[in-house]
Amino acid sequence: MTKKMDRRSFLKVGGAAAGVAVATVSATAIPLVGDSILQDGVDGVSASHFGAVKTKVRNGRFESVEAFEGDSYPSTLIQGLPARTYAQDRILYPCVREGYLKHGYKSDKSKRGSDKYVRVSWEKAFDLIADELKRVYKSYGPDAVFGGSYGWFCVGSLNNPQALVGRMLGVAGGYTSRTLTYSTHAIRAITPYVTGGDESSNQQTAYPNLIANSECIVFWSSDPINTNQIAWGVPDHQSYEYMKQLKAEAKKRNIKFYCIDPVYNNTAMYFGAEHIKVRPTTDVAMMLGMAHYLYSENLYSKEFVEKYTSGFAEFKAYLLGEGEDKVIKTPEWAAKICGVEASVIKMLAKEFASKRTMLMGGWGFQRAHHGEQPHWMLITLASMLGQIGLAGGGFGCAYHYSDGGVPAPAAATGNPLSDVKMGNGSQGAAASADAPAASPGLTGISVNSKVDGPWKQRKIPVIPVSRIVECLENPGREILFDGKKLTYPDLKMAYWAGGNPFHHHQDRNRMIKAWQKFETFVVNECFWTATARMADIVLPATTEQERNDITKSHTNSYIFAMKKAVEPVGEAMDDFDIFVNILRRFSAAEVLAFTEGKSKMEWIKSFYDESYNKAKKSGVAMPAFDEFWEKGFVKFETPEAAKNFIKYKTFRDNPVTNRLGTPSGKIEIFSKKIAGYGYKECKGHPTWFEPMEWLGSSVAKEFPLNLVSPHPKYRLHSQLNNTWLRDLEEVQGREPIWMHPKDAAKRGIQNGDVVRIFNKRGQVLGGAVVTEAVMEGVVRMQEGAWYDPKEPGKIGSLCVHGDVNVLIADVPTSELAQGNQATALVEIEKFKGEIPAIGIFKAPVMKGM
Ligand SMILES: Nc1nc2c(c(=O)[nH]1)N[C@H]1C(S)=C(S)[C@@H](COP(=O)(O)OP(=O)(O)OC[C@H]3O[C@@H](n4cnc5c(=O)[nH]c(N)nc54)[C@H](O)[C@@H]3O)O[C@H]1N2
Ligand SMILES: Nc1nc2c(c(=O)[nH]1)N[C@H]1C(S)=C(S)[C@@H](COP(=O)(O)OP(=O)(O)OC[C@H]3O[C@@H](n4cnc5c(=O)[nH]c(N)nc54)[C@H](O)[C@@H]3O)O[C@H]1N2
Ligand SMILES: [Mo]
Numbered sequence: 130m131t132k133k134m135d136r137r138s139f140l141k142v143g144g145a146a147a148g149v150a151v152a153t154v155s156a157t158a159i160p161l162v163g164d165s166i167l168q169d170g171v172d173g174v175s176a177s178h179f180g181a182v183k184t185k186v187r188n189g190r191f192e193s194v195e196a197f198e199g200d201s202y203p204s205t206l207i208q209g210l211p212a213r214t215y216a217q218d219r220i221l222y223p224c225v226r227e228g229y230l231k232h233g234y235k236s237d238k239s240k241r242g243s244d245k246y247v248r249v250s251w252e253k254a255f256d257l258i259a260d261e262l263k264r265v266y267k268s269y270g271p272d273a274v275f276g277g278s279y280g281w282f283c284v285g286s287l288n289n290p291q292a293l294v295g296r297m298l299g300v301a302g303g304y305t306s307r308t309l310t311y312s313t314h315a316i317r318a319i320t321p322y323v324t325g326g327d328e329s330s331n332q333q334t335a336y337p338n339l340i341a342n343s344e345c346i347v348f349w350s351s352d353p354i355n356t357n358q359i360a361w362g363v364p365d366h367q368s369y370e371y372m373k374q375l376k377a378e379a380k381k382r383n384i385k386f387y388c389i390d391p392v393y394n395n396t397a398m399y400f401g402a403e404h405i406k407v408r409p410t411t412d413v414a415m416m417l418g419m420a421h422y423l424y425s426e427n428l429y430s431k432e433f434v435e436k437y438t439s440g441f442a443e444f445k446a447y448l449l450g451e452g453e454d455k456v457i458k459t460p461e462w463a464a465k466i467c468g469v470e471a472s473v474i475k476m477l478a479k480e481f482a483s484k485r486t487m488l489m490g491g492w493g494f495q496r497a498h499h500g501e502q503p504h505w506m507l508i509t510l511a512s513m514l515g516q517i518g519l520a521g522g523g524f525g526c527a528y529h530y531s532d533g534g535v536p537a538p539a540a541a542t543g544n545p546l547s548d549v550k551m552g553n554g555s556q557g558a559a560a561s562a563d564a565p566a567a568s569p570g571l572t573g574i575s576v577n578s579k580v581d582g583p584w585k586q587r588k589i590p591v592i593p594v595s596r597i598v599e600c601l602e603n604p605g606r607e608i609l610f611d612g613k614k615l616t617y618p619d620l621k622m623a624y625w626a627g628g629n630p631f632h633h634h635q636d637r638n639r640m641i642k643a644w645q646k647f648e649t650f651v652v653n654e655c656f657w658t659a660t661a662r663m664a665d666i667v668l669p670a671t672t673e674q675e676r677n678d679i680t681k682s683h684t685n686s687y688i689f690a691m692k693k694a695v696e697p698v699g700e701a702m703d704d705f706d707i708f709v710n711i712l713r714r715f716s717a718a719e720v721l722a723f724t725e726g727k728s729k730m731e732w733i734k735s736f737y738d739e740s741y742n743k744a745k746k747s748g749v750a751m752p753a754f755d756e757f758w759e760k761g762f763v764k765f766e767t768p769e770a771a772k773n774f775i776k777y778k779t780f781r782d783n784p785v786t787n788r789l790g791t792p793s794g795k796i797e798i799f800s801k802k803i804a805g806y807g808y809k810e811c812k813g814h815p816t817w818f819e820p821m822e823w824l825g826s827s828v829a830k831e832f833p834l835n836l837v838s839p840h841p842k843y844r845l846h847s848q849l850n851n852t853w854l855r856d857l858e859e860v861q862g863r864e865p866i867w868m869h870p871k872d873a874a875k876r877g878i879q880n881g882d883v884v885r886i887f888n889k890r891g892q893v894l895g896g897a898v899v900t901e902a903v904m905e906g907v908v909r910m911q912e913g914a915w916y917d918p919k920e921p922g923k924i925g926s927l928c929v930h931g932d933v934n935v936l937i938a939d940v941p942t943s944e945l946a947q948g949n950q951a952t953a954l955v956e957i958e959k960f961k962g963e964i965p966a967i968g969i970f971k972a973p974v975m976k977g978m
Contacts, residue, residue: 217972219669224666227247247977258666272619288676290670308591315495318946322802336374336536343485344382349489367532412503417506481514491529518777538686592617600618622650622651625651653704654670808944810944846913850913861881863929884959887955890938914932
């Protein structure tokens with residue numbers, strides 16, 4: 130059979146062979162397997178947070194995917210893209226919760242989660258939303274609508290639901306937004322005071338420099354082998370090539386690796402790192418012990434501290450017990466808190482001081498009570514080691530994220546979201562001032578309209594992103610936040626697009642109750658997530674492969690075309706079109722303000738043309754749009770200078786001309802500004818504060834296991850959990866929970882058992898993985914397993930699948946960042962009785978269907 134044979138003749142042959150009456154079979158309705166093997170189909174280019182891809186379309190279906198040719202280390206996660214398209218829990222048409230359809234904003238909110246849904250037309254859904262927005266604006270004012278809509282949505286410069294929802298609400302009448310992120314809440318709030326910048330997103334000392342010069346590399350709460358699978362933009366996974374080279378070089382030069390973490394994580398396993406088992410949320414005590422040893426043994430760099438830092442004297446007084454608490458922070462004192470022996474603390478201090486050492490700080494330990502302290506203390510420790518600004522030494526807090534440390538072309542604008550002032554913007558790729566621009570970057574749709582109108586004057590207030598529940602519970606309350614005072618608005622309505630708060634936020638049961646304060650909750654989603662199931666109005670959104678767009682790699686090495694591979698599933702609509710339709714219920718002026726008179730393809734082309742013009746000015750050649758679109762990508766070269774970039778080298782070379790952006794121009798070990806705030810839980814220098822729940826606290830008597838909740842291997846948070854990828858890891862259909870063999874034995878738990886994990890906040894099921902990779906007393910359950918309550922909507926219900934955020938407290942880090950936590954104390958028992966079925970990965974039953 131030749132490839133030329135058309136569908137009909139192929140059908141005849143196939144049908145005849147099978148003895149079927151062919152005439153009654155419609156070729157389009159019943160695609161045959163032969164079609165997918167023999168038909169050429171349409172291969173397109175698209176992209177995702179997991180990598181750029183080639184989409185394989187056969188039989189009108191997005192059947193499979195191949196990695197983009199420029200991605201040498203593609204992640205398995207891309208395999209979830211076709212699978213999720215046809216997931217059983219795709220939202221197929223607009224739906225309204227039954228009680229809401231009957232009673233509108235006066236409905237019984239406690240029915241969220243248990244009410245049935247009713248299918249409605251798009252027109253009806255748009256009318257409901259527009260009318261409700263108008264009512265809320267009129268009755269309560271613009272601040273009553275929450276449009277902060279945090280989350281990791283798709284990639285794409287145009288189809289950015291977060292920017293679009295803000296843009297729509299801004300034009301319609303205004304809204305309350307949010308600041309900072311669940312990722313970097315504490316580090317981003319604290320490090321501007323310490324180094325004058327955001328240490329979560331600036332340029333890291335480049336890998337080639339580490340490979341040539343480092344003698345010791347420390348993964349401190351950091352797991353780059355896992356977390357670099359994804360990027361905020363598109364990953365090109367160049368970091369894996371460099372990690373491979375680093376490992377090869379380590380063999381030759383005997384580079385030493387340490388993993389300071391309660392868990393022997395993926396990266397530790399890859400590099401064969403020595404595991405330093407630190408109790409969760411006690412790293413600051415450990416670092417203080419090291420600092421004390423360095424000071425008392427005169428192993429610290431006095432020159433560095435004097436020339437490049439400010440406030441060491443105040444810190445020293447605290448370290449030596451001359452401050453208020455009168456506690457001397459010896460290694461022996463630290464050992465009692467952090468569980469690492471004093472001799473090991475001393476050994477590490479000596480080793481880091483004697484070798485060229487790079488401290489790679491991840492972000493796990495800043496998602497904790499007093500999460501501002503670990504990075505401040507890490508930078509203080511690095512200052513005492515005196516290697517900041519030297520080849521292969523110092524510190525970096527973004528190696529684990531979005532190909533951090535990869536030498537990359539600098540860009541005039543790093544991030545497609547750079548003008549989205551909602552916190553996520555600064556997670557963008559860092560542009561090195563030292564490297565010449567070789568990529569123009571790529572911008573994207575802005576949250577603010579450029580068209581003149583009343584929306585331009587609107588002030589958009591913000592709350593710290595993780596304080597949403599506290600805000601709902603306490604309208605009008607004044608809180609302290611980062612040196613300012615802020616009053617919580619009285620929220621009545623929320624519109625979420627591109628995030629999953631019923632995954633990402635902590636203390637699920639408290640959250641369900643607080644959410645009842647919203648009179649109306651609207652969600653645009655592709656899938657029936659826990660969040661969609663709590664909504665009053667649910668609108669089906671397209672996935673990335675069902676629409677055209679444009680995006681770039683996080684490193685600025687590529688601009689990618691994202692070509693629509695298939696027609697939207699069901700009635701799914703692009704977020705862009707959803708918002709245009711809502712604004713049609715206002716007036717033509719609002720619609721124009723939103724679209725600026727451009728079609729979607731014109732927007733896409735305009736982003737490209739902007740880059741094209743920028744590139745042209747700096748002498749970089751780019752193909753014209755049509756040629757680019759046809760080919761699918763443009764590549765940008767990495768300048769040689771970027772390969773040897775050393776963070777803070779220019780500052781070290783000349784701290785006067787290259788002063789930091791702090792008041793003293795130096796690294797602030799003591800911050801007068803912070804001290805001046807007079808906060809109880811964040812002082813003028815890095816401080817050990819006892820967290821609300823840790824292994825040394827009284828709560829541990831009842832709940833003796835310290836749970837940590839790092840980022841998942843086979844998901845991006847909750848994304849892709851509704852695909853077969855979950856089968857690669859789940860235990861009896863539950864999210865795995867790692868337990869040390871001794872902790873398991875004490876409880877009669879065996880590998881593969883279904884267990885109940887509980888504390889005062891709630892209870893979830895998990896599947897036990899008994900392993901020494903987690904230290905005794907600690908258990909590990911990844912964030913992002915879909916919340917699947919046995920009794921939906923009921924506060925306190927058992928989550929049968931393993932949403933870790935049922936167990937974690939929603940208590941802010943401190944008055945400074947007001948950030949989120951990711952650890953908790955729990956108890957675990959073997960689950961008795963019949964194991965409940967999983968219900969979350971199917972669409973809910975519709976009223977009348
Ligand atoms: N316990 C604990 N909790 C945590 C963390 C932790 O470490 N531990 N980590 C925190 C961190 S760092 C983060 S960043 C957050 C992540 O929290 P989220 O970003 O909220 O999590 P995601 O699962 O990525 O949710 C994104 C949602 O957007 C939807 N989506 C994708 N594309 C589109 C689109 O085009 N249109 C629309 N309308 N929707 C779309 C997806 O289907 C998905 O449901 O979680 C935080 N929560
Ligand atoms: N595959 C995959 N990659 C991702 C993501 C994903 O969901 N999946 N999410 C992305 C996002 S949004 C973000 S923000 C980043 C997150 O990046 P990170 O926040 O750095 O990642 P985590 O996995 O939360 O934590 C890293 C390590 O910290 C450890 N840890 C936890 N608590 C403590 C502690 O108290 N002390 C010490 N020393 N170690 C501790 C954990 O065991 C883990 O090994 O990852 C990104 N990459
Ligand atoms: Mo994150």
